[in-house]
Amino acid sequence: MRALRPLLLALGLAAAAAHGAGAQGGDTAPAEQAVGGLSQNRVSITAGFDGSEIFVFGAVRREAPVPQDAGPLDVVITVEGPTLPVTVRRKERVLGIWVNTDSVRIDEAPSFYAIASTGPLDQILSETARLRHRIGFDKAVRTVGARSQVEDPQSFLDAVVRIRLRNGLYNRQDDTVNLREETLFSTEVQLPANLVEGEYSARMYLVRDRQVQHLTQQVITVRKDGLERLIYTTAQERPLLYGLLSLAVALAAGWAASEVFRFLRR
Amino acid sequence: MQIYLPIAEVSVNAFLLLGLGGMVGVLSGMFGVGGGFLMTPLLFFIGIPPAVAVATEANQIVASSFSGVLAHLRRRTVDLKMGGVLLVGGLAGSAAGVRIFALLREMGQVELLVTLSYVLFLGIIGGLMFFESLRAIRRSSKPGARPAPRRHHSWVHGLPLKMRFRQSQLYISAIPVLLIGAMVGVLAAIMGVGGGFIMVPAMIYILGMPTKVVVGTSLFQIIFVTGFTTLMHATQNYTVDAVLALLLLLGGVIGAQIGARIGVRLKAEQLRILLALMVLGVCGKLAFDLVVQPTELYSLGPGGGH
Numbered sequence: 001m002r003a004l005r006p007l008l009l010a011l012g013l014a015a016a017a018a019h020g021a022g023a024q025g026g027d028t029a030p031a032e033q034a035v036g037g038l039s040q041n042r043v044s045i046t047a048g049f050d051g052s053e054i055f056v057f058g059a060v061r062r063e064a065p066v067p068q069d070a071g072p073l074d075v076v077i078t079v080e081g082p083t084l085p086v087t088v089r090r091k092e093r094v095l096g097i098w099v100n101t102d103s104v105r106i107d108e109a110p111s112f113y114a115i116a117s118t119g120p121l122d123q124i125l126s127e128t129a130r131l132r133h134r135i136g137f138d139k140a141v142r143t144v145g146a147r148s149q150v151e152d153p154q155s156f157l158d159a160v161v162r163i164r165l166r167n168g169l170y171n172r173q174d175d176t177v178n179l180r181e182e183t184l185f186s187t188e189v190q191l192p193a194n195l196v197e198g199e200y201s202a203r204m205y206l207v208r209d210r211q212v213q214h215l216t217q218q219v220i221t222v223r224k225d226g227l228e229r230l231i232y233t234t235a236q237e238r239p240l241l242y243g244l245l246s247l248a249v250a251l252a253a254g255w256a257a258s259e260v261f262r263f264l265r266r
Numbered sequence: 267m268q269i270y271l272p273i274a275e276v277s278v279n280a281f282l283l284l285g286l287g288g289m290v291g292v293l294s295g296m297f298g299v300g301g302g303f304l305m306t307p308l309l310f311f312i313g314i315p316p317a318v319a320v321a322t323e324a325n326q327i328v329a330s331s332f333s334g335v336l337a338h339l340r341r342r343t344v345d346l347k348m349g350g351v352l353l354v355g356g357l358a359g360s361a362a363g364v365r366i367f368a369l370l371r372e373m374g375q376v377e378l379l380v381t382l383s384y385v386l387f388l389g390i391i392g393g394l395m396f397f398e399s400l401r402a403i404r405r406s407s408k409p410g411a412r413p414a415p416r417r418h419h420s421w422v423h424g425l426p427l428k429m430r431f432r433q434s435q436l437y438i439s440a441i442p443v444l445l446i447g448a449m450v451g452v453l454a455a456i457m458g459v460g461g462g463f464i465m466v467p468a469m470i471y472i473l474g475m476p477t478k479v480v481v482g483t484s485l486f487q488i489i490f491v492t493g494f495t496t497l498m499h500a501t502q503n504y505t506v507d508a509v510l511a512l513l514l515l516l517g518g519v520i521g522a523q524i525g526a527r528i529g530v531r532l533k534a535e536q537l538r539i540l541l542a543l544m545v546l547g548v549c550g551k552l553a554f555d556l557v558v559q560p561t562e563l564y565s566l567g568p569g570g571g572h
Binding site for chain 1 (some may be wrong): 268269270272273275276277311326329330331332334336337340375377378437493495497499500501502504506508509511512515518519523524544556557559560562563564565566567568571
């Protein structure tokens, strides 16, 4: 991985240069565009899967030099897993024991969410820009419409973020994006072992004056593979066969152990 | 060595699972309990989703019980007729239990009611067994004291539909046997256990079966009830994890063989008092967790219905 990095950076740069030469810009094209890449577009979950590390890198393509009066360039990189609804329950003390009482169904919460940036998020991006692009835990985890029956729905949203931060599913690190001479940028994103399958999107935002100037997106496919895939699809598509096979394995193992021990005792 | 479980969708240490399986297997062989009442909470602790833990545990109990019952069959300590009658009640109870489980899950209260039923049943049974075996040990340690005569007439003996159970040396009504089977079946489905920890004392104290056939007969019946439960979980909830089950049962079947041999060497009273202490220990821990404020008051679940 470490040895690979300079090569990947070089490739990114070459790609950026090639793009720049090829596309003779339309009028509306922004002055600066991000061109990004990933160390891998596929994550295979196999028996030995214990998390993965993805290297996200890219370069800034410019038609003209940077204007003198523009603020410094910042880069924000997010990797977001499939968004699924989630039910949050809260315990309260009832008759001396702790019982689930209130619950809130949260319509949108990414199953995985990592944010890396060149600086503190709320300083380099305005509130409206974060809202518009849904950058940050508070913007990504939300309920649509106000039909919640509890007094403090915000504490339920906070709980999702807190629990997933603890499980390594959410991750926010300011100052972990490397930006070289306002041109080359890169960061590493840790994927934990408890991933769900699906399409993950890696987004790279170029930020100036607290506004998003340009955004590019790459897709990472997370999929079970090999034996893991076979077991999973059998369980989903042929549940009866799968159940009978599980029973057969259990009975065979029980019988084998009994025979082995009988043999050992002789 | 970390291994990724395809259905549970988490990565855990393979040796940890083998060790847990082995430990619970020893208990299974010694006491004729499936060990699910210990294993299911242990699986929650290491981060296996509860639905997967309950379903997979049923499959693992099939293996360790089968291994144990083979050893008992050879020693002729299984009352097949009694097991068959218990089983009829057990399957009916298990089918009812799965419906109750689904209902509670919708209400988000399944965790609480599972814990409460654990505390209630483990507390009552553990307490009863503990004091009874303590009394038995005191009696037998007094020199010259006669062993207490078995009570020959209780309410069980007044019911109709009598059957002869030759191996247990009993001539009793089939009604209490069917009821015990059904009750254990319901608990098996709701609590994700084989139900041996309830069946064993029920057979000793309610039916009056001799201790030496109790363990084998209990294991015999558990195989079928948990096998039925495994199939239902596999076809309805898709929550049986084959890799997890395999690791647990590898340890489990070996443990069960060792346990069956330790069990033969111990006296019946010692066996019962040990089981009673263990049952009370698990009960105490679960009750403690209910009363003490949890560090995280919130929990996440899949966001299915509204």
